[in-house]
Amino acid sequence: MTIGQEFVKGDEVRLKATFRDFSGTLVDPSTMALKVYDSTGTAVLTKALADLTREGLGVYHYDWVTTAIGDFIYEFSGTLASGATVIFDRFSVVYH
Numbered sequence: 001m002t003i004g005q006e007f008v009k010g011d012e013v014r015l016k017a018t019f020r021d022f023s024g025t026l027v028d029p030s031t032m033a034l035k036v037y038d039s040t041g042t043a044v045l046t047k048a049l050a051d052l053t054r055e056g057l058g059v060y061h062y063d064w065v066t067t068a069i070g071d072f073i074y075e076f077s078g079t080l081a082s083g084a085t086v087i088f089d090r091f092s093v094v095y096h
Contacts, residue, residue, distance in 0.1 A: 005091045009066055016061040017076035017087040026058030029078030029085070034062055036074045044068070066093045 007013050015034060021027045034052060036045035045064060052060045060076065075088040 007066055007091060007093050009069055009093050009095045011093070012063050012065050013091060013093075014061050014063050015074045015076075015089075016059070019058040019060075019076075019078060019080065019085065019087070021080060021082050026056075027080055028054070028058055029080055032060065032076060032078035034074065034076050036064065036072055038068070039071045044072070045074075069093050069095050 005013075015036070017034075019027055019029050029049075032049040032052065034045070034047040035043050038044050047062055052062050054060055071090065071092050073088055073090050075086055077084070077086045079085075
């Protein structure tokens with residue numbers, strides 16, 4: 001089943017997360033990691049905060065060139081003053 005956006009193998013995918021506190025204010029996490037999982041639950045990419053691009057307060061992304069076909073889930077996990085948070089989404093990679 002294809003969920004979320006669909007990309008072609010070899011495309012550059014922008015994985016993006018926006019962090020907000022409980023009041024909805026944009027905040028930067030003190031720690032953060034990005035992981036991409038394939039359909040078996042195996043992590044195929046792991047990046048630390050230093051590897052990510054900060055677009056502005058609370059907004060981060062990582063550009064990843066897809067090399068495999070399948071369904072993927074990516075998660076940004078971070079630590080905010082209000083506690084831990086996880087942001088995730090799904091995408092598929094196809095071969096055309």
